[in-house]
Amino acid sequence: MAEAQVPVTVLTGYLGAGKTTLLNRILSEQHGKKYAVIVNEFGELGVDNDLVVNADEEVFEMNNGCICCTVRGDLIRIIEGLMKRKQKFDGILVETTGLADPGPVAQTFFTDEDVRARTRLDAIVTVVDAKHFLGQLEQGDEAEEQVAFADVILLNKTDLVGEDDLKKVEGTIRGINPLARLHRTQKSQVELDAILDKGAFDLNRILEFEPDFLHHGHHHDHEEEVTSLAFSADRPVNPEKFQKWMGALLQLRGGDIFRSKGILAIAGAPRRYVYQGVHMMMDSDWGAPWKEGEARSSKLVFIGRNLDGANLKRGFEDCLT
Amino acid sequence: MKLDIANPAWRQSLPPHRSVAGDAPVAACAFNREGKLAAFALGDGSVRMLPTDIAAEPPQPAAPFHDGAVLSLVGDPAGDGFVSGGDDGRLLRIAADGGVVELINQKGRWVEHLAQHVATGAIAATIGKNAYVQKGGEVREFGPHQSTVAGIDFSKDGSRIACAHYGGVTIWSLGQSGGQSGGQAGVAPRRFAWAGSHVAMKWSTDGKFIATGTQENDIHVWRIAQATDMRMQGYPAKVKSLSWSADGRFLYTSAQPLFTAWSFAGKGPEGKPPLQFGEEGAGLLTAVAAQPAGEYVAGGFDSGELQVGDVKLRQSAVLKMADGSPITCLDWSPDGQKLAAGNERGDMLVLDLRR
Numbered sequence: 094m095a096e097a098q099v100p101v102t103v104l105t106g107y108l109g110a111g112k113t114t115l116l117n118r119i120l121s122e123q124h125g126k127k128y129a130v131i132v133n134e135f136g137e138l139g140v141d142n143d144l145v146v147n148a149d150e151e152v153f154e155m156n157n158g159c160i161c162c163t164v165r166g167d168l169i170r171i172i173e174g175l176m177k178r179k180q181k182f183d184g185i186l187v188e189t190t191g192l193a194d195p196g197p198v199a200q201t202f203f204t205d206e207d208v209r210a211r212t213r214l215d216a217i218v219t220v221v222d223a224k225h226f227l228g229q230l231e232q233g234d235e236a237e238e239q240v241a242f243a244d245v246i247l248l249n250k251t252d253l254v255g256e257d258d259l260k261k262v263e264g265t266i267r268g269i270n271p272l273a274r275l276h277r278t279q280k281s282q283v284e285l286d287a288i289l290d291k292g293a294f295d296l297n298r299i300l301e302f303e304p305d306f307l308h309h310g311h312h313h314d315h316e317e318e319v320t321s322l323a324f325s326a327d328r329p330v331n332p333e334k335f336q337k338w339m340g341a342l343l344q345l346r347g348g349d350i351f352r353s354k355g356i357l358a359i360a361g362a363p364r365r366y367v368y369q370g371v372h373m374m375m376d377s378d379w380g381a382p383w384k385e386g387e388a389r390s391s392k393l394v395f396i397g398r399n400l401d402g403a404n405l406k407r408g409f410e411d412c413l414t
Numbered sequence: 415m416k417l418d419i420a421n422p423a424w425r426q427s428l429p430p431h432r433s434v435a436g437d438a439p440v441a442a443c444a445f446n447r448e449g450k451l452a453a454f455a456l457g458d459g460s461v462r463m464l465p466t467d468i469a470a471e472p473p474q475p476a477a478p479f480h481d482g483a484v485l486s487l488v489g490d491p492a493g494d495g496f497v498s499g500g501d502d503g504r505l506l507r508i509a510a511d512g513g514v515v516e517l518i519n520q521k522g523r524w525v526e527h528l529a530q531h532v533a534t535g536a537i538a539a540t541i542g543k544n545a546y547v548q549k550g551g552e553v554r555e556f557g558p559h560q561s562t563v564a565g566i567d568f569s570k571d572g573s574r575i576a577c578a579h580y581g582g583v584t585i586w587s588l589g590q591s592g593g594q595s596g597g598q599a600g601v602a603p604r605r606f607a608w609a610g611s612h613v614a615m616k617w618s619t620d621g622k623f624i625a626t627g628t629q630e631n632d633i634h635v636w637r638i639a640q641a642t643d644m645r646m647q648g649y650p651a652k653v654k655s656l657s658w659s660a661d662g663r664f665l666y667t668s669a670q671p672l673f674t675a676w677s678f679a680g681k682g683p684e685g686k687p688p689l690q691f692g693e694e695g696a697g698l699l700t701a702v703a704a705q706p707a708g709e710y711v712a713g714g715f716d717s718g719e720l721q722v723g724d725v726k727l728r729q730s731a732v733l734k735m736a737d738g739s740p741i742t743c744l745d746w747s748p749d750g751q752k753l754a755a756g757n758e759r760g761d762m763l764v765l766d767l768r769r
Contacts, residue, residue: 146501147522149542151561153580153611155630166580166611166629167562174501174524178483179438179458205629206651 098213101185102289103198106220107229107236108191111249115220115281115288116188122285126183129175131168133190144182146171150190152197162373164201172208184289185212192235195219195242196351196372202294203374216293219243219273220281224253226262237319240266241351241396242371243273244293252279269319270396271304272354296367296378299356304394319351321396324406328413329360330391335412339368339375342408347373350397356380358389360414368393415751415768417710417731419724425731431765432468436460440756442487442743446495447532449747451510452754453496454762455484461498461508466752468766476512480504486528489748492535492549499525505539505548517548527565531572536588538566538575545577547588556586556603565615565626578615578626582607583636585624606636608643614654620662623678627653633667637682644684646676650698655744657704657711664689664725666711668699673713673723673730691728692721696736701744701755708750714741720755722767733765 106112120128129144148167155162168187175182189198195217202214219239222229229236240246246266251259259277266275274291276283292298304323335357343350347370355368367380383389393409418424438457445452445466454462459478465471480500487498494510497517505518505525518525520541527540536549544557545566556575557563565578569585576585585604611629618625625635631649633656636642655668664675665683673692676683697717704711711723717736723729739759746753753765 145522146524149562151580153561153629155610164629166564169611169629170526170562170564174483174485174526177439177441177457177485178501179456 098211099182099185100215100290101187101202101212102215103187103189103195103217104220105189105193105195105198105217105239105242106191107222107225107239109225110191110220110222111247111278111281112188112191112220115218115247115283116186118281118283119186119285119289124285127180129182129185131171131185131187133188133193146175148187150193162200162204163197164204165197168198168201169205169208172212176211184215192233194235194238196238199242199371200374203371203376214294216244216288216291217242218245218247218288220247220249221262221266223248223250223259223262227265230265237269238351240269240273241319243270244291245288246270246273246275247278247281247283247288248275249278249281251277267305269321271321271323272302272352272394272396275305294369294376296369296376296380298381299354299367299369300365300381301356302354302392302394319396319398320400321394322400322402322405323392323394324409325390325392326409326413327388327390329389330357330366330412331414332357332359332366335368336377338408338412339370342405343370343373343375346397349399350395352396353394355391355393357391357393358383415708417722417724417767419722419729419731420727428735429733429765429767429769430468431734431763432464432472434462434464434472434762436462436760436762438483438760439758440742440760440762441483441485443754443756443762444487444489444496444745445747445752445754446489446510447491447748448494449749449752451495452745452747452752452762452764453487453489453508454754454756455487455498456760457483459484459500459502461487461496462762463496463510463512464762464764466747466764466766468764479506479508479514485524485526486539488528488530488537491530491532491537497528497530497537499528499539501525503541505537505546518546518553527563529567529575531568534572536568536572538568540564540566540577543579545575545586547575554588559584561611564611564613567615567617567624569617570619570621576615576617576624578612580611581609583612583615583624583626585638606641606643608634608645613652614656616656616658616665618662618665618678619658619660622662623658623665625656625658625665627656627667627669631669633665633676635665635676635683644682646683646688655699655701657702659704659709659711659725660707661709664704666702666704666713668702668713670699671695671697673699673702673711673721673725675711675725689725689728691725692723692730693732696721701741703744703746703753705746705750706748710750712744712746712753712755714744714755714757716740718757720744720753720763720765722753733767734763
């Protein structure tokens, strides 16, 4: 009974950024699709949908003591429960609290076999309050981590700030996460195909990424800054060496590496080797084939805290043939 | 009732059965107290009752009782029908004639797990982080626990309930006069700790042990009197179905390709492999149920196959062939002569093992 996996979109963002507005926007559009919505108990506004499930954001640590192996047990339970319904869904939307760490949500979709069998994490969408983001960075790690984890970022409430300030905020966001698709929005108004069915975790759909390092921000006043590092190489990668290195690296440093992603060229292989990680969890597989005449270069990006650039560079170069 | 499991002729034919197709996954099945009716909790909100006399004409299906999916179902220990919990936040008492009484209504919450105790007529339900015990027209609340309750069961004598949650199991004494807050006004509840998420729980039939299945594909068992615990590993998947034999000697578990029985006779199962038996090749067990007041065990597989096993013979016989739809629930009639089973596709089965 190989039914299609239901796509799950995670909506995150700091308090008041516009998550619930976005959620209601998705639900009220005439798309003819049926969504189950998992909201947190402290939701800011009412959500208008006939299938809303309250979640308590129950994070637990695995008994193995690995601090990165925290997952959302409530999501596992709720997804299992939703699958008992007669009515099937086109998608599941998970809204997190404004102070939530997106890590455990993402890790849930990597670790739990039952969840993996029924659903697939489609993308993490983070709503950023253009007016308050820089201030929120100073209040704690949450706003920064939510941006670091994102596949799609809505830079929202752009009507409340001037172009110069917007550029500054954008620069800061890019300094944290150069990979995410960034959309400027007002009142969370965005085309749904910009946030739904992105396949951000689908190894077959990761064809190319172009880290946007162009306008790098400067917010060095924040202590343990989240940054990103990208490496590329024209020589092919040895897959065994890469697996071994990445496995050991994430085991050791996975707590600080929020997201990592790679498209690798393997000697003699007609297809890309695609890799991605969320903290210590990693997933890799053969991806789409290289096109005729396409330059076969390997790229690797890390987003995290206290990244040791020299060490990562050396590690990656050691994997090249 | 004696099943002739070792006899090749017996093994060759399938038992007489009734099969009714529903169009939503079956979440739970149960028999009523008298064993005259089997009921099935469906994902369309309905509770379908079928006579266990498989020759009798089944009544027309009733309209759905719940608005959403029915998540849990037990036989009513104080009536002739059933008690059901739904993702509409309602706990319903359904009489054999279809009459419905609402016991709890908490909109926006799920009534996920139920247990019943026949001798005392009590029903226990879980809603979020709390447990509720309904008895003699009164509903009492126990909790909140540190996370959503993922399993609930009565002690053998019905004087206590155990709730599984993150970090272990909590036992509440029902005898305490606690009014609204359950046992809190009396003796403090007992906690049995083991880190991580517990996803299933069963109190042993002799009252001495509590077993849980964990998120990390283990089972964990506490000896209540000694407050010691043990952990059994080696499962390829989460153990979501646990069942104690009627005499309390064996704990049967799902998530194995064979019937798996941990022996609690003598010194217990620590350091010893479990007994394993049955017909391999049917996939992994998804539901197990030990026969009440008997020695057999029924098992449903993710391939849809059903088997009945005999731990003494270490043998099993097929009761229903695989059909691709995982078995989601299994229950025995109180007299141990009939079996009810449901699957993901929505098929409802009643098997008569007397032949």
